[in-house]
Amino acid sequence: MRKRHLTRVVGLFAAGALLLAACGDADDNGADDESVDAGEETVEDEAEEADPDDDGSGEAGAAVEDADFEVYALLPQGNDQPYGTTYLPPMEAAAEELGIALTITNSQYDADTQASDCEVAVAAQPDGIILWPAVGDTVRPCLQAANDAGIPVTITNSDVNEEDRDLTRGYSGPDTYGQGVASAELMCEFADGQDLGIIMINGLTGNSTAIDRENGFEDTINEQCSNVEILARQPGNWNADESQIAASEMITAVGAPNIQGVYAADDTMVAGAIDALRSRDIDPTELIITSIGNTFLGNPLVIDGELDGTVFQSSSWDGENAVTLMHEVLTEDPQDRLVRFMPDVKVTVDNAEDEDVAPEW
Amino acid sequence: MSATESTSPAGEQTPASDGLIERGRRILSRRTEGRAVGLLMVVWVFTLLFEPLVWTSYEVTLGRIALVGLVALGLTAVILMGELDLAVASTLAVAGVIMASFDNLLLGVIAALATGLLVGAVNAFFVVIVGINSFIATLGMLFFLRGAAFVISGEQPVRIADVDAGIAFGQPVIGPLTPRMLIFIVAFVALYIFLSHIRVGREFYAVGGNRQAARDAGIPVTRRVFTGFMISGFISALAGVVNTLERTAADPTAGSTVLLASFAAAIIGGVLLNGGRGSVFGTLIGASALGMLQVALTLSGVQVDVQNIVIGGVLLLAVITDPASLRAATVTARSLMQGRAAQQDTGGVRLFAHRHPRWGPHVHRTREMTRCASDT
Amino acid sequence: MSDKEPGVPPSKTSSETPVPVVEGRGIVKRFGGTQAVDDVSISVVPGEVHGLVGENGAGKSTLMRVLAGVLTPTEGEVLIGGQPLDPGDTRAALDAGVSLVHQELSLVPEMTVAENILLGSTPTRAGVIDGRTQRRIARAALEEIGVTVDLDEPISRLSVAMRQFVEIARAIARQPRVLILDEPTATLTPAETDHLLATLQRLADTDLAILYISHRIPEIFALCDRVTVLRDGKLVIADEIGNYTPDSMVKHMVGRELQLDMEHRRVEPEHGEVMLSARGLKAPDVNDVDLDVRAGEIVGLGGLVGAGRTEIVRAMLGADPRTGGETTVTLDGRRRRIGGYRSAVHAGIAYIPEERRTDGLSLTMTVSDNIALPNRSSLSKGFVLQRRRIAEFARSLAETVNLRPPEIEREVGQFSGGNQQKVVIAKWLGRRPDVIVLDEPTRGVDVGAKAEIHRLIRELADDGAAVLVVSSDLPELLELSDTIHVVRDGRIVGVLPGVGTDEAAVMALAAGQQEVDAA
Structure with missing residues (x-):
């Protein structure tokens, strides 16, 4: 009896130790000022410092007492995804520079978790909330709650629905x-006025990014070069394998000789499409192929000449501007909704090896 | 033999004479929620010290507990019978999608809940009628329903018919309590009564604790398993409905973090995965500890990966401090340490004598017999 | 409980033959080819305690399960209070008042005492459990057997003995007309046994019929009014207790003539040095055991099931934790202590456990893989097993043990029980053990395979191995052993020579009959 009791107590102590260890991990550098301050502010301070520490950017230890603003960033990904891994450091660096204490959450694309994170954030009464919607259609209650609490919200990475x-x-x-x-x-x-038959591989059906990119591409083709004709289109669901199958089907349906070009809505899918071409003994360098991303996967394809052109999506720009935009809202209180688009830098074989378009994810 | 002479009235007499403290201690020692309570205390102390916001904005914490805990309550009913239901998260997603597909909100809710019951019945069918291991059967159901959610939703979030109703649903109705919390409380109370005071529910423990004995005693085991899985399916669907209403849209990928969190809540709450032991009260405590921990860690800005490490560590602790595995460990330790003193402590049968002093003399007699036997 | 059986007239006082509460007529039960019960008739009248005795495997438990409606008889019929019982209908038997206390416990560990006593018939009021009634009935049942236990204690927190009492209370709570108990004292201490016997006596005085199964002779004499003796599934004799003496009962149980096959007996075996030796061995169910086995000697451990034979062997080899004493093994003149089981194996001791299905064999692996298992080091180069050498090795061993069919690439699970046992023995023969310990080497084995296994064991001893055999099969023990140690209550209560000892002598020691004589 006694022994069992004892073990239980030891177990509890171990639990405590574990918790302590977890907290200790979080406030490594904040320990100095933590003992001085108390209450909520300390809490946020710790939190803020935990993050630069986590990704090892080494800029920790800044004077957090100077933080002018406290901001929650509700993200659906973090160091668990390639994009998030390169998104976070510039975001944290910008926050530090602008005197913003950031608390970052990661809902792992679970809308319910993000909604709960949002409740937590609203309860903490920060100066602002940066939201990267996990599922665009589900953020309304969160926005409503923040608004009711008078907390300004800015959106990063993918915009919310019109309404x-x-x-x-x-x-x-x-x-x-x-x-x-x-x-x-x-x-x-690249078509340069010549007649060009292309196949089109889009993102996940219904996904807003997929729809926007498809519309942008098609509208522009119709306006600027009617010599380019979209012979067939299929979704590749942001996935290389599915894209390869889709491309292969379209090559069969349309007939290989009729195809002079391929457009895919991102670099991952274009890689799948190029594989499909190769497996049909079609030399991808002979075709005009464009996509979007300039990722670690797409950039080498451009250098090799297989992918003729892609559009740079910079995760570091994304992360940094999420903070600078919020800072602008907080300091200047603009009347209108601010929209800051990432510049669409075109990457071709001419500039693919340049420093400023080095792939980030 | 003194044992045979006395036929003192059995039962209540002994505990009544023990006094209140002893009696309370005895009742406490029988509960299975000890570890969960301990963990909750630790969480309380730490949050009070480092993250008082968890307490000051208690409505947020309550919301998170209800989010983590609702599915875990239903799951408890299944685990008590020694079965698993891995399909809970997928049931949640598919129920949400089905609900959002209806133009009439009420119709959608009814259809979603009916789907939950149906899913539970199908799970039970495969487990008890076909005889497939519940891990496998519900794993299949997990994938099937996830696929179904994608197909029904057209692979994208489905907005509910009446977005404003959804937003209103997220608002507090009684004090700080939102409908989600009220539903959680009602589900808890209902399941608590069902599993402790209703015969059908109480027999879940027999089904999980010793299935053959349950059969021998004439308990309709098949019906009980059906009931359990249908409870789990229904509550998962209910959670799907609540989530969908609060978010104003159904997401076919919903619930990705639900499955593990609800199992964690049940296990931390002292529910034995092999069945037969545990309570929804334990699950409630487990969910509370987990929910508070999550809120506190989120508020501290601890990365999700680190949060997962903490929760995983807590889960492991809960399992290794399980009394059942502890007992095995202490017996081994005892036999190692008390080699020579073995006569004083021979485990089970002696316990009997220890608890009932009037059986005491048998030790003496055993020695006598030893002597006379070796004489022969 | 006093108004228990209104329909049955008080019988003890009445002079004419009372209506039996439970009666079996010409019961035959076959399992496959085995005749477990062969044309047995038995009846129990109210107020009677009827003993059912026999050796292990005599068919007692099978007969009892038929009477309780758990098993369907192959032939014959069961009558409850004169009414025929639907064969195999547990529920009907329960309702008719037959309550069975199983040998293996059938309680729900995490439910309380009260709940377990009323399991399956929990009283409710509008679906809600009526805790008060539940406790009242449970308390009454416990009082009936004179046991005090907290009604709200979960079963898992009770001792094994107390669980046995709760089990009996559960049977009582069903208000039975006949109570069948299968070896209820197997887990009880002497004091608890006495209490149980007194309780049963009292219950019988209230006109409850009791069918009591045991192979403990003293208990039978202390409790029973009539005794039926079974042997090899057949009824030997059924008579009033007064017409038996302990000796005659044992003779009826053992019955057969000495079946010793004297041609096969080892004549004047040469015994060498003591190779395996235990001193002051203590463990749960093992009390201070000294045991020596010499080179070339076959030592038999005899005793009833549950006497602690297996426990002694396992504690000796370190397979289960010891609480005291030590075991040494002497090989090539070097004496070594045996700590854990690994060191026993390492020292060259082969152990063939009782539960070969769980302990000795991997049923889904092939014969050759199983044989190779303990011999891995000699059959591999570095970490790589050499398949061809394994196959040759396995084939030669399979030949030695006369495996049928001799297909070494078949899964072990597809062989008959006897041949599985041969594989176990072959597995250890491969190591040419100097010390070999066999627990029930021929259980579930047909006659032919049995002779084969006996021959192998003798050959091992002739080659100078020290052999320790545990067996419940008396003829086997007598035939094989050079020396027989009889075990009771975890102690060695007698050492008999293999030659010149008969079954009755061993049985008398094992059943503790001497104790009765002394008392």
């Missing part, structure tokens, strides 16, 4: 429509 935008103060991130436009402009440029 929800008046609840937000701004958006920074890729102009998904513009990315389609840029990719189409590349296509027109």
Whole structure:
């Protein structure tokens, strides 16, 4: 009896130790000022410092007492995804520079978790909330709650639905429509007035990014180069394998000789499409191929000449501007909703190896 | 033999004479929620010290507990019978999608809940009628329903018919309590009564604790398993409905973090995965500890990966401090340490004598017999 | 409980033959080819305690399960209070008042005492459990057997003995007309046994019929009014207790003539040095055991099931934790202590456990893989097993043990029980053990395979191995052993020579009959 009791107590102590260890991990550098301050502020301070520490950027230890603003960033990904891994450091660096204490959450694309994170954030009464919607259709209650509490919300990476935008103060991130436009402009440029039959591989059906890119691309083709004709289109669901199957089907349906070009809505899918071409003994360098992304996967394809052009989506720009936009909202209190689109830098074989378009994810 | 002479009235007499403290201690020692309570205390102390916001904005914390705990309550009913239901998260997603597909909100809710019951019945069918291991059967159901959610939704979030109703649903109705919390409380109370005071529910423990004995005693085991899985399916669907209403849209990928969190809540709450032991009260405490921990860690800005490490560590602790595995460990330790003193402590049968002093003399007699036997 | 059986007239006082509460007529029960019960008739009248005795495997438990409606008889019929019982209908038997206390416990560990006593018939009021009635009935049942236990204690927190009492209370709570108990004292201490016997006596005085199964002779004499003796599934004799003496009962149980096959007996075996030796061995169910086995000697451990034979062997080899004493093994003149089981194996001791299905064999692996298992080091180069050498090795061993069919690439699970046992033995023969310990080497084995296994064991001893055999099969023990140690209550209560000892002598020691004589 006694022994069992003892073990239980030891177990509890171990639990405590574990918790302590977890907290200790979080406030490594904040320990100094933590003992002085108490209450909520300390809490946020710890939190803020935990993050630069986590990704090892080494800029920790800044004078957090100087933080002018406290901001929650509700993200659906973090160091668990390639994009988030390169998104976070510039975001944290910008926050530090601008005197913003950031608390970052990661809902792992679970809308319910993000909604709960949002409740937590609203309860903490920060100066602002940066939201990257996990599922665009589900953020309305969160926006509503923040608004009711008088907390300004800015959106990063992917904008909310049209009808929800008046609840937000701004958006920074890729102009998904513009990315389609840029990719189409590349296509027109390469076509150079000649007749061109292309196949089109889109993102996940119904996904807003997929729709925007498809519209941007198609509208631009129709306006600027009617010599380019979309012979067939299929979704590749942001996935290389599915894209390869889709491309292969379209090659069969349309007939290989009729195809002179390929557009895919991102670099991952274009890689799948190029594989499909190769497996049909079609030399991808002979075709005009464009996509969007300039990722670690797409950039080498451009250098190799297989992918003729892609549009740079910079995760570091995305992360940094999420904070700068919020800072602008907090300091200048603009009347209108701010929209800051990521510049659509076109990447071709001419500039693919340049420093400023080095792939980030 | 003194044992045979006395036929003192059995039962209540002994505990009544023990006094209140002893009696309370005895009742406490029988509960299975000890570890969960301990963990909750630790969480309380730490949050009070480092993250008082968890307490000051208690409505947020309550919301998170209800989010984590609702599915876990239903799951408890299944685990008590020694079965698993891995399909809970997918049931949640598919129920949400089905509900959002209806133009009439009420119709949608009814259809979603009916789907939950149906899913539970199908699970039970495969487990008890076909005889497939519940891990496998519900794993299949997990994938099937996830696929179904994608197909029904057209692979994208479905907005509910009446978005404003959804937003209103997220608002407090009684004090700070939102409908989600009220539903959680009602589900808890209903399941608590069902599993402790209703015969059908109480027999879940027999089904999980010793299935053959349950059969021998004439308990309709098949019907009980059906009931359990249908409870789990229904509550998962209910959670799907609540989530969908609060978010104003159904997401076919919903519930990705639900499955593990609800199992964690049940296990931390002292529910034995092999069945037969545990309570929804334990699950409630487990969910509370987990929910508070999550809120506190989120408020501290601890990365999700680190949060997962903490929760995983707590889960492991809950399992290794399980009394059942502890007992095995202490017996081994005892036999190692008390080699020579073995006569004083021979485990089970002696316990009997220890608890009932009037059986005491048998030790003496055993020695006598030893002597006379070796004489022969 | 006093108004228990209104329909049955008080019988003890009446002079004419009372109506039996439970009666079996010409019961035959076959399992496959085995005749477990062969044309047995038995009846129990109210107020009677009827003993059912026999050796292990005599068919007692099978007969009892038929009477309780758990098993359907192959032939014959069961009558409850004169009414025929639907064969195999547990529920009907329960309702008719037959309550069975199983040998293996059938309680729900995490439910309380009260709940377990009323399991399956929990009293409710509008679906809600009526805790008060539940406790009242449970308390009454416990009082009936004179046991004090907290009604709200979960079963898992009770001792094994107390669980046995709760089990009996559960049977009582069903208000039975006949109570069948299968070896209820197997887990009880002497004091608890006495209490149980007195309780049963009292219950019988209230006109409850009791069918009591045991192979403990003293208990039978202390409790029973009539005794039926079974042997090999057949009824040997059924008579009033007064017409038996302990000796005659044992003779009826053992019955057969000495079946010793003297041609096969080892004549004047040569015994060498003591190779395996235990001193002051203590463990749960093992009380201070000294045991020596010499080179070339076959030592038999005899005793009833549950006497602690297996426990002694396992504690000796370190397979189960010891609480005291030590075991040494002497090989090539070097004496070594045996700590854990690994060191026993390492020292060259082969152990063939009782539960071969769980302990000795991997049923889904092939014969050759199983044989190779303990011999891995000699059959591999570095970490790589050499398949061809394994196959040759396995084939030669399978030949030695006369495996049928001799297909070494078949899964072990597809062989008959006897051949599985041969594989176990072959597995250890491969190591040419100097010390070999066999627990029930021929259980579930047909006659032919049995002779084969006996021959192998003798060959091992002739080659100078020290052999320790545990067996419940008396003829086997007598035939094989050079020396027989009889075990009771975890102690060695007698050492008999293999030659010149008969079954009755061993049985008398094992059943503790001497104790009765002394008392």
